[in-house]
Amino acid sequence: MSAIVIDNGSFRTRAGFAGDSTPQVVLPTVAGRPRGPRLLAYMMNTPGLKTVYVGKEALAKRGIMRIKRPIEEGVITNWDDMEEVWRSIFIDHEYLRVSPEEHAILVTESVASPPQNREKMAQVMFELFTAPALAIRTTAELALLASGRKTGVVIEFGHDATHVVPVHDGVIVKEAVCRLDVGGIDLTEYFIKLLMEERGYCLTTSHERRQVEEMKERLAYVALDFDEDMLKAAAAGPNGEQQFEIQTGNDTDTYKVGTELFRVPEALFKPTLIESESQGIHRLILDAILKCDSNIQSQMWSNVVLAGGMAMLPGLADRISRELRSHVPTATALKITTPEDGSTSAWLGGSLMAEAATQDIWWTLEDYTRVGPSVVHSSPAARCVS
Template identity: 30%
Template sequence: MDTPSSPPLPSGAASSSGGQPSALLNQPIVIDNGTHNLRAGYAGGPSPRHIIPSIIGHSKHIRVMPGGALEDSPTEALEGSSSIGSTVGGTAGTGSSSRGRYKVYVGKRVAEHRGAMIIRRPMRRGVVEDGSWKDMERLWEHVFSRENLHTPASEHPLLLTETPFSPSSHRTRATETLFETFRTPALHYAMPGILSLYASGRTTGVVLDVGDGSAHAVPVYEGHALPHSVVRTDVGGCDVTEMVRTVLRRSRGYHLGTSAEMELAREIKENVCFASSTPLTSGGWERGFGVLDDDAALTTSPYLLPDGNALELSERDRSSPSEILFNPSLAGSEELSVSSALLASIKRADVDLRCSLLENVVLAGGTTLTPGFGERVLADLRAGGPDHARIRIGAPPERINSAWIGGSILASLSTFKNMWVTRAEWEEAGSSVWGRRGL
């Protein structure tokens, strides 16, 4: 179990040593700010205390009677009780009305009642989309609410993950929100790939982190980052989910059209899809994603849908969607495949370091849990890498949480206070403080 933080000191008080704000002495909070899920907990814990879906639900039906599981409560329906305001940004008619007929929900309650809601994800490809910052604030507020961490954001330093090559405007807006709206006392941004290496216990290696929105390869040698060798590609789990919808429509005639049904496609991906050990031929894709006269197309297994019907899925139906990770051109994308991004990252390093990196490849991120993913990456590395190099791939069982675990380790160190930027420093120097600190 996570070790609970010590009770927060009174807000605004000063410590007895050096006049340092008391909030800076409290246990830091670590948030892995993912496109699919938010993982949150206190530094020093072995695993995130709370895993919250990164989704916002806007009720699409009018309430006509009181009661029910979607009755208002301070931690579920943010209308009228949110400290950041009760209006909903985005499409008119899906947010809160002046009469309170339409509500906004956040967290697990959205997943439980998704069929009654229009579901939105504030983040795409690792960054908050324009017009979705109000929803992102709602998610962060939910993290600190009584239902989850149950502590004010103003009482704890914060470590927040940030994907490589995110726009500087994204960090600026996130910093303004966390410092001005949530009054966070100190903030540090960390790259998920480096945190995952922390979690693996290595000081040398290259992390292939494949999440829902993007993938990136981050090499580190003896604790030294190689920023010129970091490679990012915008291919991830969301592309596999979209391909599941395409496969089901073209091979089975089953259409998943609503935002809630998109979440169903995501579940199908997580439960039955796998990565083929060898590349699928392009002909299979052109002829209809599994409508082929071979064993892979004829052998089927049922998948039970929420309405009680069983959807028959062939082996090719289950393997085709994941192929987008290894050959994005099949969907018309010019992005690098995850294997190509890994090889490109290693080749950008000095020639004397490449063998060490190839011997210490670490997988991280939820999409790498796809059955057969590691074997396929290994096959691609052997095909495209040096002929006589030794290749070793580590796939920790907890790799879906490895970025958070690494952040927990980092934020629990006594030197973490030398890494963060305090609210006072930011108020004095503005966004330039990140450049001055080398962050």
């Protein structure tokens, strides 16, 4: 049977089968539990109701459920809720509908994930779900693999943060990894702030904020020359603005937006705009490459790969290229690759790896039974050649 591939993200979790080009399941990484003991008792004793909902089901019941995200900044922090997300992915009729004990499982982890989380993940997959085999790979490694490379610098634009991750021959150069404290949620909050403070709009409900987030994903872009675009916008005046609509109950409100569409992504290059002390993304890419061994730096410059939802921002690759070009050594090519869909890059890499994999990426249930959770700190390949 095909292996199951699960990409665990702070914002969304994606799951599907090895060999497929797209995930079969994409759901918000959230879990909801009843607000208060009386509601809990009612739901426990009412046929057809559950005491835990995940994904869109949880969000639809936010009025009566406490909604939590089990992954923060790429790291699993609430294992009970994460187990519910995984259980739902495996067995719910609208998701995979599989028996996890019949499939090898490849799961992703963030480069920021601590070693003990890898042990806990193995414990859950082997003991709770009885998986016959397990592989755990970083999202950066898999996103790079999806681009057809094993060496390069992956810029992972996440929900809570952005990481610059050099990878050499499939191995992360840990000492060169850099972090930008700006993620998709920060840009959304900045967008809302600009619309409320400068235009006087009232955007306070979760529904309104979600629609602003969708508008950001649909219309925002990165300016190649920020100052020049500001001058052009000033010259165009109201004629250069766009309108968007937000549904509020039975009514539709119309809003105008202009420079916000490129001022918001500018925070990736100037984090001080959102009161962050981080360096801009272009400076972190430079720092990460210079921390690598000098013998592989030219390979890094030639293989800069964007990943994550924000990787699809129009103009992003061109702006990064412009900011970095003066720092690239003479006779060294600078190449920045944008995927077809940055949000699924890591999942696709996992699908490719799991489909082509031999035993050298899998820890088996037998390995786990013999060694315990610490088995994840050894290479499965070592077992294969011993």
